[in-house]
Amino acid sequence: MLRLVGAVCAGVIAWFVIVTILNLPLRFGWHDYGAVEKAMTFTLPMMVARLLISGISSLASGAIAARIDNGKWAALVAGVILLLMFLPIHYSIWDKFPAWYHLTFLASLPILSWLGGRFVQRRSMAA
Numbered sequence: 001m002l003r004l005v006g007a008v009c010a011g012v013i014a015w016f017v018i019v020t021i022l023n024l025p026l027r028f029g030w031h032d033y034g035a036v037e038k039a040m041t042f043t044l045p046m047m048v049a050r051l052l053i054s055g056i057s058s059l060a061s062g063a064i065a066a067r068i069d070n071g072k073w074a075a076l077v078a079g080v081i082l083l084l085m086f087l088p089i090h091y092s093i094w095d096k097f098p099a100w101y102h103l104t105f106l107a108s109l110p111i112l113s114w115l116g117g118r119f120v121q122r123r124s125m126a127a
Contacts (some may be wrong), residue, residue: 004069004077011065011078011113012085019057026053040096047101054105055112058082062116075117079110 026033026049033046042050061082062075069075083106090102 004072004074007065007067007069007074008078008081010068011061011074012081014064015057015061015078015082015113018060019053022053022056023050026050040093042097047097051101051104051108055108058109058112059116059119062113062118063120064116065113066117066120071117071121075120076110076114079113082109082113 026046027037028034030046030049033042033049036042036046058079061078065074065078066072086106086109090106094102
C-alpha cells in the first residue's frame with residue numbers, strides 16, 4: 001500500500017514538473033503565446049500545443065507511477081487524482097475556452113496516464 005501511495009504521489013508531482021518544463025519554450029519562445037498566457041486568450045494552435053504538452057506529461061506521469069508500482073494501479077489513480085484536482089479549476093474558467101478543450105484536457109488526464117502505465121507494464125512483461 002505504501003508503494004502505491006508513493007507511486008501515485010510521484011506520478012502527480014512528475015506531471016506538474018514535466019508540464020512546467022515543457023511549457024517554458026511556449027512561454028519564452030513563442031512571443032504571441034507569452035503575450036496572451038495570463039489573459040488565457042489562446043488561439044487554436046496555442047490550445048492544441050497546451051493539450052499536447054499535457055498529453056505528454058500525462059503519459060510520462062503514468063509511466064513513472066507504474067514503474068514505481070510495478071505496473072499495477074498507480075498510473076490510473078494518479079490520472080484520476082489529476083482529474084479531480086483540475087475539475088474545479090476548469091469549472092471556474094469554463095467560459096475562457098471552448099467545451100471541446102476542457103473535455104479533451106480533463107478526459108486525457110486519466111486515460112493517457114493509464115496508457116503511459118500500460119506501456120511500462122507491457123515493456124516489463126516483454127523483458
